[in-house]
Amino acid sequence: MSTLRVSLEPAWILHRRPFRESSLLLDLLTASHGRVSAVGRGQRQGRQMGMLQPLRPLRVDFVRKGELASLGRCEPAGQAIALSGVPLWSAFYLNELLLRLLAVDDPHGVRVFSLYSESLHALQAEAPAVVLRHFEYALLDELGFGLDASQIPPGAVTLQWDVSRGLVPAARGTPAAALRALLEGARDASILPSRDLLAGMLRMLLGERPLRSAVMLRELVALNRQGNRPVRPAAASERR
Numbered sequence: 001m002s003t004l005r006v007s008l009e010p011a012w013i014l015h016r017r018p019f020r021e022s023s024l025l026l027d028l029l030t031a032s033h034g035r036v037s038a039v040g041r042g043q044r045q046g047r048q049m050g051m052l053q054p055l056r057p058l059r060v061d062f063v064r065k066g067e068l069a070s071l072g073r074c075e076p077a078g079q080a081i082a083l084s085g086v087p088l089w090s091a092f093y094l095n096e097l098l099l100r101l102l103a104v105d106d107p108h109g110v111r112v113f114s115l116y117s118e119s120l121h122a123l124q125a126e127a128p129a130v131v132l133r134h135f136e137y138a139l140l141d142e143l144g145f146g147l148d149a150s151q152i153p154p155g156a157v158t159l160q161w162d163v164s165r166g167l168v169p170a171a172r173g174t175p176a177a178a179l180r181a182l183l184e185g186a187r188d189a190s191i192l193p194s195r196d197l198l199a200g201m202l203r204m205l206l207g208e209r210p211l212r213s214a215v216m217l218r219e220l221v222a223l224n225r226q227g228n229r230p231v232r233p234a235a236a237s238e239r240r
């Protein structure tokens with residue numbers, strides 16, 4: 001088996017976890033090699049530990065012979081993406097989605113690298129839900145499940161995704177107008193109702209095991225909505 005040596009490869013860390021006494025096991029998304037699993041030996045100590053984390057653009061050296069690479073030199077390739085709250089958990093959702101849907105050496109990972117980078121930066125400025133819907137659809141498209149407005153059944157008002165038949169009219173489902181807006185590239189609230197249809201398409205690939213980040217994200221969004229509810233003025237009988 002040949003040895004692959006890569007120098008100063010643009011990369012993002014999708015996930016990291018401790019490995020043995022002083023090392024890290026890293027899942028990387030790289031510009032030229034897609035998803036790469038690598039061991040950072042001795043990287044749980046010193047300056048490298050703080051640098052090797054998600055949402056920080058990197059350039060890395062690695063050597064790979066087999067499925068698991070050995071990480072070498074690492075250096076920052078720009079400022080870390082500063083996120084918190086819903087945008088932060090949205091980024092974690094993107095990471096988990098890629099970990100579940102991209103295999104090591106999957107050729108789709110190379111093309112997804114730019115999409116992922118653009119989406120992280122968009123989370124700093126745009127509504128997270130808009131960014132997520134575009135990322136989900138673009139990822140589905142890359143994986144061979146792209147849609148076209150001509151596939152929307154004529155006269156359909158609401159749609160559902162059927163695994164065997166594709167888009168089908170449904171009494172309850174995603175408004176056809178929302179899907180058309182997404183396919184036309186709209187980046188506003190008009191695309192948000194497409195969430196359930198995209199979720200159905202993704203479930204086809206992910207199976208029934210839920211994404212942990214998606215569960216947390218829904219809970220956080222629900223809490224934020226509760227916190228933003230206007231306070232009802234108390235009736236005279238309730239006033240103290």
